[in-house]
Amino acid sequence: MTPERTIPGYSLLRPLGRGNTSLVYLAAAEDARYVALKIPHEHTLKEKEAAERFGNEVRLTLQFRHPHIVHAYAGTAFGTQAFLALKFYRQGDLTKQLADLPSGQRLPEPTALRILADVASALTYLHHLDAVHQDVKPQNVYVHDGRAALGDMGSAFFMSQGGKVSGSPFYMAPEIYHGESSSGASDVYSLGVMMYELLTGVRPFTGSSYEELMVAHLTRFPRSIAHLNSNVDRRVSRLAELALAKRPHERPSADELRRALLESLGELPQDEIYEECPDTPEVVAVGRKVGRHRPAPAAGPAPLPPPDPAAADKDIDRSSRWKLFRRRK
Numbered sequence: 001m002t003p004e005r006t007i008p009g010y011s012l013l014r015p016l017g018r019g020n021t022s023l024v025y026l027a028a029a030e031d032a033r034y035v036a037l038k039i040p041h042e043h044t045l046k047e048k049e050a051a052e053r054f055g056n057e058v059r060l061t062l063q064f065r066h067p068h069i070v071h072a073y074a075g076t077a078f079g080t081q082a083f084l085a086l087k088f089y090r091q092g093d094l095t096k097q098l099a100d101l102p103s104g105q106r107l108p109e110p111t112a113l114r115i116l117a118d119v120a121s122a123l124t125y126l127h128h129l130d131a132v133h134q135d136v137k138p139q140n141v142y143v144h145d146g147r148a149a150l151g152d153m154g155s156a157f158f159m160s161q162g163g164k165v166s167g168s169p170f171y172m173a174p175e176i177y178h179g180e181s182s183s184g185a186s187d188v189y190s191l192g193v194m195m196y197e198l199l200t201g202v203r204p205f206t207g208s209s210y211e212e213l214m215v216a217h218l219t220r221f222p223r224s225i226a227h228l229n230s231n232v233d234r235r236v237s238r239l240a241e242l243a244l245a246k247r248p249h250e251r252p253s254a255d256e257l258r259r260a261l262l263e264s265l266g267e268l269p270q271d272e273i274y275e276e277c278p279d280t281p282e283v284v285a286v287g288r289k290v291g292r293h294r295p296a297p298a299a300g301p302a303p304l305p306p307p308d309p310a311a312a313d314k315d316i317d318r319s320s321r322w323k324l325f326r327r328r329k
Ligand SMILES: Nc1ncnc2c1ncn2[C@@H]1O[C@H](COP(=O)(O)OP(=O)(O)OP(=O)(O)O)[C@@H](O)[C@H]1O
Pocket: 016, 017, 018, 019, 020, 021, 022, 023, 024, 036, 070, 086, 087, 088, 089, 090, 092, 093, 139, 142, 151, 152, 154, 316
């Protein structure tokens, strides 16, 4: 991958990955700290819808502030200098960590439960703001030191403002297949798919085409989680299965899932409290267990040890992904 342009203030070090919208580089900021620098493709900038998706991602990622949402340091939403500087996750997204597991193995339960609790916490925050993410899946989850953060706000929107319906076929709720609008409940369904996948090692709905997956999501019921992994706490498996309910109103909330996941880790779940930040229009998350979370300080990200040069060779080509409402895998 060669950069189509450079971004003032950042030195590009090596490619980290490629998505439909952008190339992502490991870059050094002027203060010599590492960031994951997202640069939209030339064709993204030329297509109105794609450029708007990138601009939306920049705007919302800078706006959301939560310990389990990928942190943005800086960004420009539109134009030839468009970019988004994100916290760099050296292990990449969760799909890579899942792919590295020996065949037939799944993540240890406490690891999976912690990741899922963190993602449920991110969704609790977004839904509290009346926002929906629309693309919850392991590819958009980043893990560092066992703690997870949800990324890719490109499809997110505030319910009051409306947005284009989208999703990824393995994770997409039945109502989205029906062409209805997204809601917090459709994010919960996607989280339910991820819960099932991480806790059992297999996806609840499979198919080799979009149509097969649609039939599976609309008409099939997966085997019980307990049947595939008897170690999973009964309340967690019951709620994960309820999260996969075909009808949105039958699903639990993200916060119910968060609480059940934390309890199964032996923790006492606390309320998540969000405060209006006086000097910005942003809403700032204050998690009792994780401390106070204010908007990004002027200083850059924490310095990291030198990047692993071997990892630079791993280019991720996802160009063959499906297209439907932005059909994505
Ligand atoms: N913060 C990060 N830290 C480390 N690697 C990252 C980070 N953000 C993205 N990447 C890598 O870059 C790849 C492409 O990123 P991403 O999928 O977000 O691109 P995109 O073009 O916005 O996606 P989409 O196809 O959904 O439009 C990811 O799969 C991941 O491997």
